[in-house]
Amino acid sequence: MPGNNEVLSLPSNVLVKNHLSGNELQQALQQSETIISRSGYTTVMEILALQEKSILIPTPGQTEQEYLAERLMNQQWCFAIKQSTFDLIDCTKKAKKFSYKQATLSLFNKEKLQQILL
Secondary structure, X not given: XXXXXXXXXXXXXXXXXXXXXXXXXXXXXXXXOOEXXXXXXXXXXXXXXXOOOEEEOOOOOOHHHHHHHHHHHHOOOOEEOXXXXXXXXXXXXXXXXXXXXXXXXXXXXXXXXXXXXX
């Protein structure tokens, strides 16, 4: 959330940003080895378009997020886990072993979509 300055105790290789502008968000997504995020529609589309590896955690009770996370994991486009069982270290280990497949997006290639998202 904008203005949230809460400090989290995390490993040195983990960077948390509470809020980013559009350009900052795209740059952060492109520079990340793995993106950990909610499975909201817009976020999922950006992750797939940029062909980045991700761990999706649907918001409990948000049926569209739960559906997207499950469907994308079944297609091997994203790794997904329920919030109730999320553990950062365990989850990242499982995600590294996960057999990701690149999403095939017929409307845009990666470069065109990056230009659109800028």
